[in-house]
Amino acid sequence: MKSLRVLALLLLVSILSGCGYNSIQKQDEVVKAQWSEVLNQYQRRADLVPNLVNTVKGYAAHEEKVFTEVTEARSRVGSIQVTPELANDPDALAKFQAAQGQLTGALSRLMAVSERYPDLKANGVFQNLQAQLEGTENRIAVARNRYIQAVQQYNSLIRTFPNNLTAKMFSYQVKPNFSVENEKAISTAPTVDFGTGTPAAPAPAASAH
Numbered sequence: 001m002k003s004l005r006v007l008a009l010l011l012l013v014s015i016l017s018g019c020g021y022n023s024i025q026k027q028d029e030v031v032k033a034q035w036s037e038v039l040n041q042y043q044r045r046a047d048l049v050p051n052l053v054n055t056v057k058g059y060a061a062h063e064e065k066v067f068t069e070v071t072e073a074r075s076r077v078g079s080i081q082v083t084p085e086l087a088n089d090p091d092a093l094a095k096f097q098a099a100q101g102q103l104t105g106a107l108s109r110l111m112a113v114s115e116r117y118p119d120l121k122a123n124g125v126f127q128n129l130q131a132q133l134e135g136t137e138n139r140i141a142v143a144r145n146r147y148i149q150a151v152q153q154y155n156s157l158i159r160t161f162p163n164n165l166t167a168k169m170f171s172y173q174v175k176p177n178f179s180v181e182n183e184k185a186i187s188t189a190p191t192v193d194f195g196t197g198t199p200a201a202p203a204p205a206a207s208a209h
Contacts, residue, residue, distance in 0.1 A: 020163030
Protein backbone atom coordinates (compact mmCIF):
# COMPACT_ATOMS: atom_id res chain seq x y z
CA MET A 1 0.00 0.00 0.00
CA LYS A 2 2.81 2.34 0.93
CA SER A 3 4.66 1.54 -2.29
CA LEU A 4 1.53 2.38 -4.27
CA ARG A 5 1.30 5.80 -2.60
CA VAL A 6 4.96 6.47 -3.36
CA LEU A 7 4.44 5.39 -6.96
CA ALA A 8 1.38 7.62 -7.26
CA LEU A 9 3.32 10.54 -5.81
CA LEU A 10 6.20 10.02 -8.23
CA LEU A 11 3.74 9.81 -11.10
CA LEU A 12 2.05 13.05 -9.99
CA VAL A 13 5.40 14.83 -9.73
CA SER A 14 6.34 13.60 -13.20
CA ILE A 15 3.05 14.80 -14.68
CA LEU A 16 3.29 18.23 -13.03
CA SER A 17 6.89 18.64 -14.15
CA GLY A 18 5.82 17.86 -17.69
CA CYS A 19 3.03 20.43 -17.43
CA GLY A 20 5.34 23.26 -16.42
CA TYR A 21 4.82 23.34 -12.65
CA ASN A 22 8.52 23.76 -11.91
CA SER A 23 8.91 26.42 -14.60
CA ILE A 24 5.92 28.37 -13.29
CA GLN A 25 7.28 28.23 -9.75
CA LYS A 26 10.70 29.39 -10.89
CA GLN A 27 9.37 32.28 -12.96
CA ASP A 28 7.05 33.34 -10.15
CA GLU A 29 10.06 33.63 -7.86
CA VAL A 30 11.89 35.67 -10.51
CA VAL A 31 8.96 38.11 -10.64
CA LYS A 32 8.96 38.45 -6.85
CA ALA A 33 12.70 39.10 -6.79
CA GLN A 34 12.46 41.76 -9.50
CA TRP A 35 9.54 43.43 -7.71
CA SER A 36 11.61 43.61 -4.52
CA GLU A 37 14.38 45.34 -6.48
CA VAL A 38 11.91 47.88 -7.90
CA LEU A 39 10.73 48.71 -4.39
CA ASN A 40 14.31 48.91 -3.13
CA GLN A 41 15.31 51.47 -5.76
CA TYR A 42 12.17 53.57 -5.27
CA GLN A 43 12.84 53.61 -1.53
CA ARG A 44 16.43 54.70 -2.18
CA ARG A 45 15.07 57.67 -4.13
CA ALA A 46 12.52 58.56 -1.45
CA ASP A 47 15.28 58.57 1.16
CA LEU A 48 17.22 61.16 -0.87
CA VAL A 49 14.33 63.63 -1.06
CA PRO A 50 14.55 65.32 2.39
CA ASN A 51 18.29 66.08 2.12
CA LEU A 52 17.89 67.24 -1.47
CA VAL A 53 15.02 69.59 -0.61
CA ASN A 54 16.81 71.01 2.43
CA THR A 55 19.98 71.64 0.43
CA VAL A 56 18.13 73.48 -2.35
CA LYS A 57 16.18 75.47 0.23
CA GLY A 58 19.45 76.91 1.53
CA TYR A 59 19.93 78.66 -1.80
CA ALA A 60 16.40 79.10 -3.13
CA ALA A 61 14.17 79.47 -0.08
CA HIS A 62 11.49 81.39 -2.02
CA GLU A 63 10.81 78.45 -4.40
CA GLU A 64 8.23 77.21 -1.93
CA LYS A 65 5.81 75.86 -4.55
CA VAL A 66 8.36 73.39 -5.87
CA PHE A 67 9.35 72.27 -2.37
CA THR A 68 5.71 71.71 -1.51
CA GLU A 69 5.14 69.65 -4.67
CA VAL A 70 8.11 67.40 -3.91
CA THR A 71 7.17 66.96 -0.26
CA GLU A 72 3.54 66.18 -1.06
CA ALA A 73 4.51 63.76 -3.84
CA ARG A 74 6.87 61.94 -1.48
CA SER A 75 4.11 61.82 1.12
CA ARG A 76 1.71 60.22 -1.37
CA VAL A 77 4.31 57.59 -2.20
CA GLY A 78 4.82 56.88 1.49
CA SER A 79 1.10 56.62 2.16
CA ILE A 80 0.73 53.61 -0.16
CA GLN A 81 0.83 50.41 1.83
CA VAL A 82 3.29 48.20 -0.01
CA THR A 83 2.30 44.59 0.54
CA PRO A 84 3.16 41.45 -1.45
CA GLU A 85 -0.38 41.58 -2.85
CA LEU A 86 0.08 45.09 -4.31
CA ALA A 87 1.90 43.80 -7.39
CA ASN A 88 -0.97 41.39 -8.10
CA ASP A 89 -3.72 44.03 -7.85
CA PRO A 90 -4.10 46.04 -11.10
CA ASP A 91 -5.74 49.04 -9.38
CA ALA A 92 -3.19 49.13 -6.55
CA LEU A 93 -0.29 48.82 -8.98
CA ALA A 94 -1.70 51.65 -11.11
CA LYS A 95 -1.97 53.92 -8.05
CA PHE A 96 1.56 53.01 -7.00
CA GLN A 97 2.86 53.79 -10.49
CA ALA A 98 0.96 57.09 -10.65
CA ALA A 99 2.33 58.19 -7.26
CA GLN A 100 5.88 57.36 -8.29
CA GLY A 101 5.37 59.21 -11.57
CA GLN A 102 4.22 62.32 -9.68
CA LEU A 103 7.34 62.20 -7.53
CA THR A 104 9.48 61.84 -10.66
CA GLY A 105 7.89 64.94 -12.14
CA ALA A 106 8.24 66.95 -8.93
CA LEU A 107 11.92 66.02 -8.64
CA SER A 108 12.46 67.05 -12.26
CA ARG A 109 11.04 70.49 -11.47
CA LEU A 110 13.20 70.73 -8.35
CA MET A 111 16.33 69.96 -10.36
CA ALA A 112 15.28 72.53 -12.98
CA VAL A 113 15.18 75.15 -10.21
CA SER A 114 18.82 74.44 -9.39
CA GLU A 115 19.83 75.61 -12.87
CA ARG A 116 18.96 79.16 -11.81
CA TYR A 117 21.39 79.19 -8.88
CA PRO A 118 25.07 78.90 -9.83
CA ASP A 119 26.19 78.82 -6.19
CA LEU A 120 23.87 75.88 -5.53
CA LYS A 121 25.15 73.98 -8.56
CA ALA A 122 28.71 74.49 -7.30
CA ASN A 123 27.90 73.24 -3.80
CA GLY A 124 29.61 69.92 -3.06
CA VAL A 125 26.72 68.52 -1.02
CA PHE A 126 24.25 69.30 -3.79
CA GLN A 127 26.52 67.80 -6.45
CA ASN A 128 26.76 64.59 -4.43
CA LEU A 129 22.98 64.41 -3.93
CA GLN A 130 22.40 65.15 -7.61
CA ALA A 131 24.77 62.33 -8.60
CA GLN A 132 23.01 59.96 -6.22
CA LEU A 133 19.61 60.92 -7.63
CA GLU A 134 20.75 60.45 -11.22
CA GLY A 135 22.23 57.07 -10.37
CA THR A 136 19.08 56.03 -8.57
CA GLU A 137 16.85 57.08 -11.47
CA ASN A 138 18.98 54.91 -13.76
CA ARG A 139 18.71 51.96 -11.37
CA ILE A 140 14.94 52.47 -11.17
CA ALA A 141 14.69 52.34 -14.97
CA VAL A 142 16.73 49.13 -15.07
CA ALA A 143 14.75 47.52 -12.25
CA ARG A 144 11.41 48.45 -13.84
CA ASN A 145 12.43 47.09 -17.23
CA ARG A 146 13.59 43.82 -15.69
CA TYR A 147 10.34 43.54 -13.77
CA ILE A 148 8.29 44.23 -16.89
CA GLN A 149 10.17 41.51 -18.78
CA ALA A 150 9.84 39.04 -15.89
CA VAL A 151 6.07 39.57 -15.71
CA GLN A 152 5.71 39.24 -19.48
CA GLN A 153 7.58 35.93 -19.41
CA TYR A 154 5.53 34.68 -16.46
CA ASN A 155 2.22 35.64 -18.09
CA SER A 156 3.22 34.00 -21.37
CA LEU A 157 4.28 30.87 -19.51
CA ILE A 158 1.01 30.35 -17.65
CA ARG A 159 -1.08 31.03 -20.76
CA THR A 160 0.65 28.36 -22.80
CA PHE A 161 -0.79 24.84 -23.03
CA PRO A 162 -0.38 22.63 -21.04
CA ASN A 163 1.04 25.08 -18.48
CA ASN A 164 -2.30 26.86 -18.37
CA LEU A 165 -3.90 23.72 -16.92
CA THR A 166 -1.29 23.54 -14.17
CA ALA A 167 -1.63 27.26 -13.48
CA LYS A 168 -5.40 26.91 -13.13
CA MET A 169 -5.01 23.90 -10.85
CA PHE A 170 -2.72 25.80 -8.48
CA SER A 171 -4.45 29.21 -8.82
CA TYR A 172 -1.62 31.00 -10.61
CA GLN A 173 -3.11 34.17 -12.08
CA VAL A 174 -1.96 36.56 -14.81
CA LYS A 175 -0.08 39.43 -13.18
CA PRO A 176 -0.69 43.11 -13.99
CA ASN A 177 2.28 45.08 -15.28
CA PHE A 178 3.51 48.65 -15.50
CA SER A 179 1.71 50.35 -18.36
CA VAL A 180 3.60 51.51 -21.44
CA GLU A 181 1.79 54.86 -21.43
CA ASN A 182 2.87 55.72 -17.90
CA GLU A 183 6.33 54.35 -18.61
CA LYS A 184 6.73 56.96 -21.36
CA ALA A 185 5.28 59.74 -19.20
CA ILE A 186 7.63 58.98 -16.34
CA SER A 187 10.69 58.92 -18.57
CA THR A 188 9.82 62.34 -20.07
CA ALA A 189 10.82 65.40 -18.09
CA PRO A 190 7.94 67.88 -17.64
CA THR A 191 8.02 71.33 -19.22
CA VAL A 192 9.06 73.94 -16.69
CA ASP A 193 8.00 77.55 -17.26
CA PHE A 194 9.19 80.17 -14.78
CA GLY A 195 7.89 83.10 -16.81
CA THR A 196 9.86 85.93 -18.39
CA GLY A 197 11.25 87.42 -15.21
CA THR A 198 14.28 85.92 -13.50
CA PRO A 199 14.73 87.09 -9.91
CA ALA A 200 18.20 87.44 -8.60
CA ALA A 201 19.46 84.46 -6.69
CA PRO A 202 19.60 85.14 -2.95
CA ALA A 203 22.77 84.58 -0.99
CA PRO A 204 23.08 81.01 0.26
CA ALA A 205 22.10 80.35 3.84
CA ALA A 206 24.95 79.76 6.24
CA SER A 207 23.55 76.36 7.22
CA ALA A 208 23.98 75.09 3.66
CA HIS A 209 27.77 75.14 3.86
